[in-house]
Amino acid sequence: MPKRGYHHGNLKQALVEAALKLIEGKGPTGFTVAEAAKHAGVTPAAVYRHFEGREALIAEAALQGHRIFGDLMEHAYADGQPTALAAFEATGRAYLAFARKFPGHYMAMFESGLSLQANPDLALAANRSRGILERAAEALSQHIPADKRPPATMFSSxxxxxxxxxxxxxxxxxxxxxxxxxxxxxxxxxxxxxxxxLGLIKPD
Structure with missing residues (x-):
C-alpha cells in the first residue's frame, strides 16, 4: 500500500480520513491506531507524530465534523428563509442531511463518548451549532406571549x-x-x- 499521507504532504489529514472510514465501518471504538495507520499507508509510529492516541484522532475527526455541521446549520438558517418557521424547519432538515452525508463525522461527534470539557476547541465547535438552533428557536418563540414562552434553550433542545x-x-x-x-x-x-x-402553528 502506498504511503498516501507522505505522498500528499498531509499525513495528519490522511489519518483523519482513514479513521473516518473505520468509524463508519466499525464504530468510534471499534478500531485501533495500527488499523488507522495501515489505512493511511504509514507505520503505527507515524500516527504519534500528530496524535497522542486513538482518542485524540477521534477528537480531531469530531472537531472537523462539528465545523462542517456548524457551517451547514448556519447556511440552512440564513439562506433567505422567508419566515422564522421556515428557517427553524430548515435547521432540522440540515441535521438529517449532515448525518447522511458525513456518517463518520456524525458518529465521532455523537457516539464516541468524547468529553467536551476536556477539549475546549471541540466544545467551542459543538456550541456553535447548538447556538444556531437556539437562535432559530428564539426568533420563532417571539410569536408566543412572553409569559407563556419557553426558554430558547429548552425549545431548541x-x-x-x-x-x-x-x-x-x-x-x-x-x-x-x-x-x-x-x-x-x-x-x-x-x-x-x-x-x-406551543401555539406557533394553527391547527389544521
Whole structure:
C-alpha cells in the first residue's frame, strides 16, 4: 500500500480520513491506531507524530465534523428563509442531511463518548451549532406571549432531541430502515405537532 499521507504532504489529514472510514465501518471504538495507520499507508509510529492516541484522532475527526455541521446549520438558517418557521424547519432538515452525508463525522461527534470539557476547541465547535438552533428557536418563540414562552434553550433542545432520534432510528439504516415514512416526513410531522402544541402553528 502506498504511503498516501507522505505522498500528499498531509499525513495528519490522511489519518483523519482513514479513521473516518473505520468509524463508519466499525464504530468510534471499534478500531485501533495500527488499523488507522495501515489505512493511511504509514507505520503505527507515524500516527504519534500528530496524535497522542486513538482518542485524540477521534477528537480531531469530531472537531472537523462539528465545523462542517456548524457551517451547514448556519447556511440552512440564513439562506433567505422567508419566515422564522421556515428557517427553524430548515435547521432540522440540515441535521438529517449532515448525518447522511458525513456518517463518520456524525458518529465521532455523537457516539464516541468524547468529553467536551476536556477539549475546549471541540466544545467551542459543538456550541456553535447548538447556538444556531437556539437562535432559530428564539426568533420563532417571539410569536408566543412572553409569559407563556419557553426558554430558547429548552425549545431548541426538544427539537435537537427529536432530530437526533429520527436520525438514529430511521436515517442511518438501523434499526428502522424500513420505516413506512421518509425521515424528513417524520421529522417535519414531529416538529409540526410540537409547534402546534406551543401555539406557533394553527391547527389544521
Amino acid at each position: 426538544h427539537i435537537w432531541a427529536m432530530s437526533h432520534g429520527v436520525v438514529e432510528l430511521f436515517a442511518r439504516g438501523s434499526p428502522g430502515a424500513k420505516a413506512p415514512f421518509p425521515p424528513e416526513e417524520l421529522l417535519e410531522a414531529g416538529i409540526g405537532i410540537y409547534l402546534r402544541g
